[in-house]
Amino acid sequence: MKRSYLIIGALLLSLLLCNSALAPLTVTKSRSGKPVFHLPPPTPYKNQRNPVTTPPPPPLVIHLPVRFAMAGEPLPIRVKVKNHQDGMKLLLHYRLKGEGIYFSLPMEGNPEEGYEAIIPRYMVDPRGLEYYIEAISERGDVLATSQNEDNPYLVEVKGRKAKLSPLLLGLVILIVLAIPFTFRRKKR
Numbered sequence: 001m002k003r004s005y006l007i008i009g010a011l012l013l014s015l016l017l018c019n020s021a022l023a024p025l026t027v028t029k030s031r032s033g034k035p036v037f038h039l040p041p042p043t044p045y046k047n048q049r050n051p052v053t054t055p056p057p058p059p060l061v062i063h064l065p066v067r068f069a070m071a072g073e074p075l076p077i078r079v080k081v082k083n084h085q086d087g088m089k090l091l092l093h094y095r096l097k098g099e100g101i102y103f104s105l106p107m108e109g110n111p112e113e114g115y116e117a118i119i120p121r122y123m124v125d126p127r128g129l130e131y132y133i134e135a136i137s138e139r140g141d142v143l144a145t146s147q148n149e150d151n152p153y154l155v156e157v158k159g160r161k162a163k164l165s166p167l168l169l170g171l172v173i174l175i176v177l178a179i180p181f182t183f184r185r186k187k188r
Helices: 002-018 166-182
Strands: 026-029 035-038 060-062 068-070 075-082 089-096 103-106 108-110 114-119 129-136 142-146 153-158
Touching: 060 142, 075 089, 075 129, 089 114, 103 114
Parallel strands: 068 153
Antiparallel strands: 026 035, 060 075, 075 114, 089 103, 089 129, 108 114, 129 142, 129 153
16 A cells, blocks of 8 residues: 555656646645645646747727718728737728729728728719728738628719819810811912
8 A cells, every 4th residue: 555655656756857837736635544636727838939829809890881972072981990910901892883893902091090091083983882891911811801792881972973074174175176277278
């Protein structure tokens, strides 16, 4: 009997010397007088090269959807990101309502003040707009979205089709005025 206690004691001593995780080992006596060994609760393995860490929470894109816009006016889209990750970028994907291909714009800004991208005015058409936003990692993985390609935000565009720019309108007027002078016959 005493021999088995010696063997157990020697094994435990060797464990203590080889593994400092067992250092808080305690021994008590049972009611019958036999020793009872109490091990500490298990803890995750941790060392300097491979620490046990929990992954950061995923980013959350916070956006108040734009529901209405005026035709021919640039349309700013703004978002805030909670749990921003280093190297992450935001992309705004937009298209005319019902079209197949999305155009993409990088969103500019910072985590504190938020991000913004502006849909160009020539895309703000009475047919309407669809858009969604993605948070992309450095490796190109989608970390978070605000809506998606199959279920985008819908913007109702009010007003007539985008007006001609003043430069283009001036060019048209110049051509119309120049035509009679071009074909004028010379008198003999």
